[in-house]
Amino acid sequence: MLKALEPFITVDGVGKNYGAVQALQSVDLKILAGQALGIVGHNGAGKSTLISILAGTQMPSGGELTFAQSGISLPGYKVDQAQAHGIRCVFQELSLCPNLTVAENARILHPAIRGVGWKARARKLISDKLDEVFPGHGINPDDEVGDLSIAKRQMVEIARAFTKVDSPIHLIILDEPTSSLDAIIAQQLLTHLRGFVDQGGACILISHLLEEILQSSDRIVVMRDGGVVDDRAARDFDRGKLVEAMGSVAKEQDGARKAAKARQQETEALVSIRPAQQSDGRRLQAFSGEIVGLAGLSGHGQTDALIDVYQKKRRDSKSPAKTVPMALVPGDRQVDGVFPLWSIGMNIVIGSMRQLTRGSLIDPQAEARLCEDWRQKIAIRTPDMNNNILSLSGGNQQKALFARALASDAEIILMDDPMRGVDIGTKQEVYEMIREEAGLGRTFLWYTTEMDELEHCDHVYVFRNGAIVADLAGDEVTEQRVLHASFEDGAEGGKPEAKGPEAKEPEAKEDAAP
Numbered sequence: 061m062l063k064a065l066e067p068f069i070t071v072d073g074v075g076k077n078y079g080a081v082q083a084l085q086s087v088d089l090k091i092l093a094g095q096a097l098g099i100v101g102h103n104g105a106g107k108s109t110l111i112s113i114l115a116g117t118q119m120p121s122g123g124e125l126t127f128a129q130s131g132i133s134l135p136g137y138k139v140d141q142a143q144a145h146g147i148r149c150v151f152q153e154l155s156l157c158p159n160l161t162v163a164e165n166a167r168i169l170h171p172a173i174r175g176v177g178w179k180a181r182a183r184k185l186i187s188d189k190l191d192e193v194f195p196g197h198g199i200n201p202d203d204e205v206g207d208l209s210i211a212k213r214q215m216v217e218i219a220r221a222f223t224k225v226d227s228p229i230h231l232i233i234l235d236e237p238t239s240s241l242d243a244i245i246a247q248q249l250l251t252h253l254r255g256f257v258d259q260g261g262a263c264i265l266i267s268h269l270l271e272e273i274l275q276s277s278d279r280i281v282v283m284r285d286g287g288v289v290d291d292r293a294a295r296d297f298d299r300g301k302l303v304e305a306m307g308s309v310a311k312e313q314d315g316a317r318k319a320a321k322a323r324q325q326e327t328e329a330l331v332s333i334r335p336a337q338q339s340d341g342r343r344l345q346a347f348s349g350e351i352v353g354l355a356g357l358s359g360h361g362q363t364d365a366l367i368d369v370y371q372k373k374r375r376d377s378k379s380p381a382k383t384v385p386m387a388l389v390p391g392d393r394q395v396d397g398v399f400p401l402w403s404i405g406m407n408i409v410i411g412s413m414r415q416l417t418r419g420s421l422i423d424p425q426a427e428a429r430l431c432e433d434w435r436q437k438i439a440i441r442t443p444d445m446n447n448n449i450l451s452l453s454g455g456n457q458q459k460a461l462f463a464r465a466l467a468s469d470a471e472i473i474l475m476d477d478p479m480r481g482v483d484i485g486t487k488q489e490v491y492e493m494i495r496e497e498a499g500l501g502r503t504f505l506w507y508t509t510e511m512d513e514l515e516h517c518d519h520v521y522v523f524r525n526g527a528i529v530a531d532l533a534g535d536e537v538t539e540q541r542v543l544h545a546s547f548e549d550g551a552e553g554g555k556p557e558a559k560g561p562e563a564k565e566p567e568a569k570e571d572a573a574p
């Protein structure tokens with residue numbers, strides 16, 4: 061074990077090109093034992109590329125990595141060497157196999173779990189770790205990963221990274237680990253991470269939530285356009301200094317709540333549904349031009365409510381007079397968002413086919429104009445909108461999904477925790493766009509796990525166990541009231557994910573060796 065603050069890895073002049081795109085340019089960095097290193101930077105700054113190189117999943121175009129313990133340096137460094145050195149990485153785009161169970165996914169990371177009874181051992185390994193990191197998680201090791209919500213998948217992936225079988229863990233890398241977690245579960249993770257670091261582990265935490273970085277890091281590195289532009293003790297930064305160092309990213313939030321619109325109760329609500337678990341008469345309603353927030357702990361029925369709205373409107377639209385165009389900005393972009401074989405442009409214009417069709421053909425010039433407009437409006441960082449969507453960084457993919465929804469003629473826009481991985485500057489711009497569009501009469505239903513985002517809503521419904529438990533408007537929307545409603549009935553520290561089967565240890569079967 062290294063002594064505290066001894067370099068575990070030294071990164072020396074590491075660069076990476078993807079064709080003409082220079083994702084990293086000559087990065088120098090030391091990763092120290094017993095230190096939580098926060099990395100921040102705008103979307104496309106090179107953060108994920110850097111950690112992919114550390115995790116051995118990407119080969120750099122130049123430079124060296126040196127391990128204090130073995131002296132190994134590039135080239136020739138690959139994923140198996142990273143694992144042998146005790147490096148574990150949780151990527152922003154989750155890497156679990158959706159058609160395998162939670163326990164089977166744990167086994168993939170640990171080939172040493174083999175022979176008779178392997179499945180029971182894999183179940184125990186991951187269950188114990190989930191209990192340790194996320195008490196009250198509600199995940200069954202026999203759940204198929206593809207059936208889990210994105211928050212639960214993120215929890216499984218994180219817990220798996222902390223499981224140990226035959227080799228030690230020296231460095232944990234977490235890329236946007238809390239992007240789909242509510243505040244309570246995120247805090248469970250950050251507390252566990254601190255314990256790991258205090259025992260001598262090294263950690264890299266990437267996040268666009270600057271408070272989280274400031275709270276959890278000992279040292280912070282700021283990246284911009286593929287390079288490191290600042291590297292200091294966390295106590296030397298505050299939110300403003302981080303934003304400034306990231307450069308050209310943020311018009312800072314003005315902090316003041318904009319006056320919420322008064323509800324025009326006398327007009328007919330554009331959206332009105334009763335959540336399936338609602339036993340009283342409360343309904344989720346949205347009036348034309350409103351921004352309506354859906355809040356509460358993750359997995360308490362908010363996404364289901366958005367789906368209900370969509371389905372109800374589709375049913376209504378069988379009567380042509382009631383057709384209301386709708387669009388969705390998903391948070392789970394891998395599953396519900398990107399068309400992975402298509403270009404960035406196609407991924408955007410697919411939401412606007414009605415406007416782009418002349419006669420029975422798509423107008424290619426109008427299509428190109430729309431793409432270019434949105435590339436500029438929302439600052440999608442790419443040399444060419446004809447490139448494949450997966451060539452974009454995670455946050456830039458999410459921007460393309462916003463562009464798809466906002467460019468369309470949708471009157472109702474459903475947003476399912478849509479800011480996953482989006483940098484602070486872009487967020488401010490998108491918040492502004494949402495306000496403007498609402499001013500022009502568009503209606504937004506916005507589920508968010510980020511408490512600050514509720515500030516932008518005219519009206520907020522707090523969900524618990526699949527039902528609305530509070531209905532807040534304007535200045536009533538405070539963090540305290542939302543949390544209080546989320547935990548009423550003395551459910552403090554309770555089950556964050558209420559849906560789905562309760563975690564129950566299954567009967568251990570004697571399984572054939574994998």
Ligand SMILES: Nc1ncnc2c1ncn2[C@@H]1O[C@H](COP(=O)(O)OP(=O)(O)OP(=O)(O)O)[C@@H](O)[C@H]1O
Nearest residue numbers: 078083103104105106107108109451452453454455
């Ligand atoms: N496979 C790829 N092909 C082409 N370009 C790529 C590829 N992967 C990444 N890039 C480019 O490399 C640059 C850095 O991307 P990276 O994902 O490292 O950024 P990031 O800082 O992690 O951004 P985000 O905050 O959005 O996750 C971006 O311009 C991105 O478009």
